[in-house]
Amino acid sequence: MKGIELLFLIDDDDIYRRLTEKIVEKTDLVRRLECFSNGEEALHSLRARQDTPQELPDVIFLDLQMPLMDGWEFLQEFALLRPALGRNITIFIVSSSTNPVDYMRASEMEEVTGYVVKPITRPRFIELISSISMA
Amino acid sequence: MAEHLQNLGNRIRGINHLLQFMLEYNPATVTILQPDGVYLYVNRMVPGLDKDKMIGTSVFNYLTPELSREVKEKIQHVSATRNPINYSNEYTGPDGVTRFLQHVMSPVINDDNEMEAVTIISTEITEIRQAQNELEERARILEKKNRQLADFCHIVSHNLRGPLSNLFLINEMLKEEGDGGTEYIQMHETVLANLQKILEDLLQVTQIKTGTDLPAEIIDLQTASERTLQIFKAEIRKTGATVTTDFSAAPTIQYPRNYIDSILLNLIGNALKYRHPDRKPVIRLCSRTEGAAVQLRIADNGLGFDVARHSNRLFKPGGTFHNHPEARGFGLYLVRTQVESMDGSIEVDSEEGTGTTFTVTLCKNCLYEGN
Numbered sequence: 001m002k003g004i005e006l007l008f009l010i011d012d013d014d015i016y017r018r019l020t021e022k023i024v025e026k027t028d029l030v031r032r033l034e035c036f037s038n039g040e041e042a043l044h045s046l047r048a049r050q051d052t053p054q055e056l057p058d059v060i061f062l063d064l065q066m067p068l069m070d071g072w073e074f075l076q077e078f079a080l081l082r083p084a085l086g087r088n089i090t091i092f093i094v095s096s097s098t099n100p101v102d103y104m105r106a107s108e109m110e111e112v113t114g115y116v117v118k119p120i121t122r123p124r125f126i127e128l129i130s131s132i133s134m135a
Numbered sequence: 136m137a138e139h140l141q142n143l144g145n146r147i148r149g150i151n152h153l154l155q156f157m158l159e160y161n162p163a164t165v166t167i168l169q170p171d172g173v174y175l176y177v178n179r180m181v182p183g184l185d186k187d188k189m190i191g192t193s194v195f196n197y198l199t200p201e202l203s204r205e206v207k208e209k210i211q212h213v214s215a216t217r218n219p220i221n222y223s224n225e226y227t228g229p230d231g232v233t234r235f236l237q238h239v240m241s242p243v244i245n246d247d248n249e250m251e252a253v254t255i256i257s258t259e260i261t262e263i264r265q266a267q268n269e270l271e272e273r274a275r276i277l278e279k280k281n282r283q284l285a286d287f288c289h290i291v292s293h294n295l296r297g298p299l300s301n302l303f304l305i306n307e308m309l310k311e312e313g314d315g316g317t318e319y320i321q322m323h324e325t326v327l328a329n330l331q332k333i334l335e336d337l338l339q340v341t342q343i344k345t346g347t348d349l350p351a352e353i354i355d356l357q358t359a360s361e362r363t364l365q366i367f368k369a370e371i372r373k374t375g376a377t378v379t380t381d382f383s384a385a386p387t388i389q390y391p392r393n394y395i396d397s398i399l400l401n402l403i404g405n406a407l408k409y410r411h412p413d414r415k416p417v418i419r420l421c422s423r424t425e426g427a428a429v430q431l432r433i434a435d436n437g438l439g440f441d442v443a444r445h446s447n448r449l450f451k452p453g454g455t456f457h458n459h460p461e462a463r464g465f466g467l468y469l470v471r472t473q474v475e476s477m478d479g480s481i482e483v484d485s486e487e488g489t490g491t492t493f494t495v496t497l498c499k500n501c502l503y504e505g506n
Contacts, residue, residue: 026311
């Protein structure tokens, strides 16, 4: 199965990040995983790679509730930055929120490809990544 | 002739007396002022003021500068428009009591079309105003409570679901590792699944909105029920259940899809869950109209229960009474909350050992009669 090169995981939950690392290791669909514990860290990193699009991620898994800069704020900043990024980045919101208000809000944002409710189990992870690498 | 005049005089005196009486005993204060504010008449005064001394003096002697200005403005307005005017204000009398008053000021026009005077009828609305203030205060408190509930929902959603889903994942991975302790992992999984269901129930309840801000969709009841029955396919096959549907009386409604799904899921689920051990379940679904209201009826031949004994608890959170391992007591509470948020209601009729019928009045006016 075809995979992707680089996945960004933006989530403040340390356990969840470690579990996702494990899944990435086992599935062999993602060459590299980089973790950030809030939106701001990830944004810094994206800005720093603005001129080297080959170092930008293919996919971002974005949590909603995070300290410093939450998922929504990140998306706002990302929308401004996107034209300057020389790469098409797919963003999935990965949240424990089942609140329809959050779904609705996410579905109205063109930067967001999908809304996934935690946990992402191994089969779900495989499904998600392959849906992108097929496209 | 003289007799006639005398009679007339008596009658006028009689009418005059009656009018006096009406004014004296009227709960409203009636004031007549010259356009310059001088008292011509007042039927009563607030305690602490002598009405007989006030006739012939200016009303502005007794009012604060602000109130004087207001009354002058109103007199000018009435004089200019020749129309009565409504206004209200607060008046603190010499007795120190503040009263809220509602006034109607009307012009008195003479034969030369001049405004001779104004009449002011003042009604005390202190109690109404206080009740209004209390209501507003209560509304504020309610709004706050509502916000707290939303916050609670948010906390449950983010701070409880998160760790729970982590536990789930850890479990998944432990299973994949495949070394020992499988039995415990399985128990762990059951507990987790239970916890998660409870959490979902809680969330659904707290996320119910009032009907007005939920989008109502056009729903074909036959299609909706078939979709729900699909979910119970395995259960229906296992129990040998027969399900019949008849939505001909009200085939299509306008309703939030989530709610219809939840109502069908919970009621059909209950009918299957609380089946009678000695017979195959027979479940009948139908719709009916009751005036402009649409009702959904689900009847089963299951265990049934003593309505008189249990109806209080039936629709409350955590209200279970069948000693059933899967009874969490949330489904009916959820359904009731959803239906009530649409101005509907739910009723139950049941007999122990015979079966149960739920009648859900979905809403007062949601029958869809378009194409």
